[in-house]
Each structure stands twice: as structure tokens, then as C-alpha cells.
Amino acid sequence: MNKWCLLVVALVLMPNLAYGSIGFTSIVDASEAARPLMLSIWYPSDGDQSDIIGGNAVFRGEYAALDAKVVGKHPLIVLSHGGLRSTKDSGAWLSAALAKAGFIVIEVNAPRPENPAMAVDEIWQRPRDISRALSVILDNAAWADHIDEKKVAVIGFALGGTAALSLAGAELDAERYYESCADAGSIGADCTWFSSHNVALNQVDQDEFEQSRHDRRFTSAVLIAPEYLEAFSIESGMALAPTLLISLGSQEMKTLRLPHVEKKAIDEANRLDAFAVCTESGPQILLEEEGDAALCGTSPEERVRIHALIADMIVSFLARNF
Known part of the structure; x- marks a missing residue:
């Protein structure tokens, strides 16, 4: 789908696209002292896009109008980035693109786990964070009037995609999940990190892990290169909310066991393409800091x-399922 096709789809879906500008603001939910959430909010606006959000020396940021007025009423997307050690606003490039298409987008930024022993609980913390973020924004009078509560989607990268699938109604099979890191072909980006610190997946908080995270307020879900797909119960996938899997490469296609999931693959891409576009000096900075220059593509x-x-795939999918 080219740019003009995307524009036509977006105009049909979101008549307020004509505003032509996006705003940005953030709020902090400190209702749980041990796990405050910083919510980055991108939205259609009529402000001057003169502020750069989410950028640093390695990755480009996105232009937005800081604290500008939100204009109109829109569908809502709650977005979760993936990596356990990702910086905040890692999904700014996608949040900005979807706000331009007429959505209000909330990116959830939770505290980074301090060590692998804490990080093993992120498998249930992430979906819990997303549901909590949705409650926060819907209970906020300043935002509630601008949101169409009948059109609410969850989107996630990597572990955020795993969380999105849980929220859509799928459930992890405990034994398959516990053995995920034992399989060399498993899509679990942090298996090596866990292993190097003698942390196993079965050290997860069992009571929390066993709770269903299905949140029926989400009417659709998009998974971008999600992890641990092979560990989801086939039976639990029979009644999912409309769900799209976007595979960066083909690995996710090989491990998806669930029925009734729409699948799209970008064969020439890889999982690192979920990162933002790098600055001109980004690759050299990564090399100098003993990082991986492949992060820049x-x-x-x-x-x-x-x-x-x-972005095209997401807008088209939501246009058909909202």
C-alpha cells in the first residue's frame, strides 16, 4: 500500500486527519508506588510541531506540539514497547505515525527491571501495566471526552506484543512457557540474559502468572514481532479479539500456533527494525560504546x-475491525 492508499484509508477511518498536526504530552500514574507508569500521549492537534520527542544521540526523535490542545474525538491505541531494557518512548516513531492517522496513542513506560530476577515477572507485569494505563486515561475527565471507547486497540512490540496477545484473550501454557528458553529456536530475546544470571522462567511469580490478563475493553490487537508465541495455548486462541500479527522476517510465522490471527510478513525486515531510525552518528556511537551497530539497520x-x-498494515487492519 503506497502513501496515497494509506491516506485514503486513514481519511475514511479518521475524518479528523485534516488537522494535520500532532500533539504530545505525558502524565504519570503513581498510584502504585513500586511501579509508577509514565504515559506518553500522542494525539491529533492544531499546534505547531516544533518539539522533538523521544530522540537521543543514537536514535531520531519525532516532531510534535508539546502540550498542545487535543482536537476532536478519536479511537484509542495503547502501545507497549518490547525490550526489558528499552528506553522510554522507544515506540515514538509508530506513536507519531498513528497520531497523524487520527488516533490517540498512549505509550506505556514502566520502570526498567533492575536485574533478571526482577525482569522474569515482566511477562505478567506488561499486560497489567497496559490495562492500568487504559483505566487511567479513561478515568481522566480531560481525555475521556476525546476518546471513542468502542474503538480501543492494544499494540505491542516483542514482549509488548506478547502482552497484547494476552490482553486479546490468549493464555500461556505454563509448561511450554517455562521451557521456552531451552529451545534454541525460541523467540525470547532475553533468554541469554536470564541464563547468565541463573534465572529460569519458572521463577516467575506463580500466582500472578496464572491470572488471565484478558481485557475485553480492547476490541482489537496488533502484535509486532512478539515473543514466546509457541507457548500460547491453542485452545485459548479460539475466541480472540480481532488480532493482527506483523512478522519482521518469518520467524513468528513459524512459531504461531493460534488460529484466527491475521498474519502479515515483511520478509526483508528483521526484529531490529522495530527500533527508531538512527541519527547520522548513531552507528559510530554504538561502535564506540561496544554496542551493536546493526541496531541502525x-x-x-x-x-x-x-x-x-x-503503519500502513496497522491502519488498514484497524479500519476493517473498528
Whole structure:
């Protein structure tokens, strides 16, 4: 789908696209002292997009109008980035693109786990954070009037995609999940980190892990290169909310066991393309800091193209399922 097709789809879905500007603000929910959530909010606005959000020396940020007035009423997306050690606003590139298409987008930024022993609980913390963020925004009088509560989606990258699938109604099979890191082909990006600190997946808080995270307020879900797909129970996937899997490469397609999930693959992409576009000096900075220059991809132009494909797929899917 080219840019003009995306524009037509978005205009049908969101007549308020004509505002042509996006705003940004953030709120902090400190109702749980041990796990405060910083919520980054992107939305259609009529402000001057002069502020750069989510950028740093390695990755480009996105332009938005800081604390500008929100204009109109829109569907809502709650977005969760993936990596256990990701920085806040890692999904700014997608949040900005979806806000331009007429959505209000909430990116959930939770505290980074201090060590693998804490991180093993992120499998249930992430979906819990997302549901909590949705409650916070719907209970906020300043935002509630701008949200169409009948059109609420959850989108997640990597472990955030795993969380989105749980919220859509799928459930992890405990034994399959516990053995996930034993399989060399498993999509569990932090298995090596856990293993190097003698942390096993079965050290998760059992009571919390066994609770269903299905949240029926979410009417659709999008998973971008999710982890632990092979550990979900087939039976639990029979009555999912409408769900789209976007595979960056083909690995997720091989491990998806659930029926009734729409699948799209970007064969030429890889999981690192879920990162933002790098700055001109980004690759060199990563090399100097003994990081992985592959985080920047083959070229900025190629990553921009892949990001546009991802946004196109999401907008088209939501247009059909909202």
C-alpha cells in the first residue's frame, strides 16, 4: 500500500486527519508506588510541531506540539514497547505515525527491571501495566471526552506484543512457557540474559502468572514481532479479539500456533527494525560504546520504508475491525 492508499484509508477511518498536526504530552500514574507508569500521549492537534520527542544521540526523535490542545474525538491505541531494557518512548516513531492517522496513542513506560530476577515477572507485569494505563486515561475527565471507547486497540512490540496477545484473550501454557528458553529456536530475546544470571522462567511469580490478563475493553490487537508465541495455548486462541500479527522476517510465522490471527510478513525486515531510525552518528556511537551497530539497520531510508509498511498494515487492519 503506497502513501496515497494509506491516506485514503486513514481519511475514511479518521475524518479528523485534516488537522494535520500532532500533539504530545505525558502524565504519570503513581498510584502504585513500586511501579509508577509514565504515559506518553500522542494525539491529533492544531499546534505547531516544533518539539522533538523521544530522540537521543543514537536514535531520531519525532516532531510534535508539546502540550498542545487535543482536537476532536478519536479511537484509542495503547502501545507497549518490547525490550526489558528499552528506553522510554522507544515506540515514538509508530506513536507519531498513528497520531497523524487520527488516533490517540498512549505509550506505556514502566520502570526498567533492575536485574533478571526482577525482569522474569515482566511477562505478567506488561499486560497489567497496559490495562492500568487504559483505566487511567479513561478515568481522566480531560481525555475521556476525546476518546471513542468502542474503538480501543492494544499494540505491542516483542514482549509488548506478547502482552497484547494476552490482553486479546490468549493464555500461556505454563509448561511450554517455562521451557521456552531451552529451545534454541525460541523467540525470547532475553533468554541469554536470564541464563547468565541463573534465572529460569519458572521463577516467575506463580500466582500472578496464572491470572488471565484478558481485557475485553480492547476490541482489537496488533502484535509486532512478539515473543514466546509457541507457548500460547491453542485452545485459548479460539475466541480472540480481532488480532493482527506483523512478522519482521518469518520467524513468528513459524512459531504461531493460534488460529484466527491475521498474519502479515515483511520478509526483508528483521526484529531490529522495530527500533527508531538512527541519527547520522548513531552507528559510530554504538561502535564506540561496544554496542551493536546493526541496531541502525542497513540504511535510514530502508528503515523509514519498513516503518511506513508497518503503519500502513496497522491502519488498514484497524479500519476493517473498528
